[in-house]
Amino acid sequence: MGINPVTGVAGREEKGENTLHHNLVRFTHILRHLGMRVSMAETLDAYRALTLVDLKSREKVKAALRAVLVKKAPDRQIFDLAFERFFVPPEDKEQQYLLRRQQEEKERQRLAKAREKLEQVLSPWSMEIKFNQEDIQTFVRMPLQEQKRLTDFIRRMRGNPVNSPGELIARVMQSALNYWRYYLLKTQGEEARRQLEAELTGETELDDVISGVAADFYRDPDDQLLYQDMQHIGLAEVEKYTLTLERLSRHLANRLSRRYRQSSRRQKLDMRRTIRRNIAYGGSPLKLCYRSRRRHKLRLILICDVSASMARYARFILQFIYGLSNAVQYIESFVFSEDMERITPHFRKNEDFVTVMTDLVNASQQWGKTTDFNTALKTFHVQWGNLLTADTLVIIVSDTKTITPREAARELAALREKVRDILWLNPVPARQWSNLPGVEVFLPHVRMFECYSLHQLESILHQQLLK
Structure with missing residues (x-):
């Protein structure tokens, strides 16, 4: 037995692949490739947690790892499926190996x-x-x-x-x-695109687990909605999808409305992060973490493509942004196809979103037409250019399919100079971007993200708005 200098726990002096720490590292590697965020510190926490439970009890091991590694509700099922597929008896692993060789x-x-x-x-x-x-x-x-x-x-x-x-x-x-x-x-x-996003490792045994989890995960109807392409949401699923969207939007709004943020300046002590950071030192507060008041709430401008190819995506994304209105001090919303329209007054009626969208679509002159992003941006600069400030974040939702993309890129460059940043949410899969002329000319001026599912939308906005 020896004491690990990092974790401060006792462990056997054994080497090789069939060890606790080796299998734990491989398991966290699988979770990362399935889209879960697992840091090195959390891996060390997981190893320490396993030394405190009975390793002969499968349920206790699973509960200990879940408590440390799972941070979001959608990750719970990913973890459970990966655990059941990775931690299997040796005879089952041998059988899986033989089956894989037969298939090959x-x-x-x-x-x-x-x-x-x-x-x-x-x-x-x-x-x-x-x-x-x-x-x-x-x-x-x-x-x-x-x-x-x-x-x-x-x-x-x-x-x-x-x-x-x-x-x-x-x-x-x-x-x-x-x-x-x-x-x-x-x-x-x-x-x-209707399956869980997962990246393979190149190692056959791990890839078998990742592929199996990705396939099994999609069988759950709730998770299917989170990862399904918005364009393929059926009429029977719209109500349930809308409820899921509202729940995620409220959760993000609550995070945005918090008065404090992480800080490197020595102001108010952040007890939660301090305790977490000092687990490796046996709980002794050797390193302190602080938090400070947010200086101001975010200013947000949404520019959403509602042309024929984008109308389905626009409906759901507009609803998500609509749910953030209470947490963001300033939201201006616009839609465009052949030209630009300001729709902020529709969002300030304090009515349910279905009524708002019905009135909006009926009153709009842009819904379902062709796309001319160049003309739309010129109209925006002329009529609403005064809305652009150095602390404004612009979110553009479009598939980049427009006439005269190079002229539109020049207008986009002028817009970028006046704002804090531009996020472009593109519902076209990233692997197809090379076939879209607009992507090449717009990328130098924006940060573009693949965004065709509710999971991607929530993850992108969560990461970018809480910076």
Whole structure:
């Protein structure tokens, strides 16, 4: 036995992978890749907590780790699913390993048969096309009827002694595979957006846990709403989604309305953070934390795209911002498509949001039209330029799809010079931004975030508004 100099607890002098601290580090690594925030200090706290409970009791170990590592309600189920999948008996891990090897072998055989099938189709022309791994995987994932359709089409092509169709066949084959690669990426990408956001580690055992949690997590209806694309919320789910949105908005509003914030200046002692920071020293207050009064409440300007491609997202985002009105001293709200409209007076009627939105949509001249961000920003500068101050945060909600994006970028640059910061919430997945001309020209002037789900919206605003 030895005393750990960092945690101050006794631990066995054992090394290797099958140790408490090694498995705990791997578990927290999984949680981070599933989107949970787990710091090194919290990992040390978790290790110390485990030394205080009976390690033979699975429920006590789970409760101790949950108490230290889980900070938000949505993270509770992520933690539970990850715990059940990671901490399993050795025989179950061995069984999972064998199953994984069988699946890998089965996939290898499928790819080998697909390569052989393609080469057989091309053999009458004595030509070789070097298919890469991605081409073979695309062919395997194509529907069986489409595979047959492609191979039958190639077989029907016959050369002649004057002009061999070999080059043409190669182009046809490659074009067909490229089309299906794009189609499958698009359709499966939409399906992936309905699952828990998770990043893989590259380590097979950990990735199995992460993938399993991401799949299981989405089966819970409440969590499905949090992570689902706003555009795919069905009519039957709108009421429940609205209640969830209001709850998250109220929670953030309460955080924004707090009178104190963290501070490095020696003013009022922050007992909670002081105790937390000194756990590693056995509770002795060697390092003190302070807090100070907030200087002023935030000034916020919302500019929301309500064109045809954005109207669905705009409705939910406007409602979220509407719920923050009591916590933020100054909120000005605008919508745009072909031009800019100020909608702040609608939000000051003290009516329920459904009534407000109904009146707003009926009175608006912009809802559901095409997008001209350049004209909209010019109108904003002329009519409401006096609203821009050095302590104003501007939030723009748009998919960047607009005519004359370069002219709009110049107007955006002028706007950026007058405000504290510009946050751009983009409902298009980040992996598709390279296909949007507007993203490239707008990025130098804003901080852009992927934002198509309620979870992303709440996380972004929570992090940015509480700075």
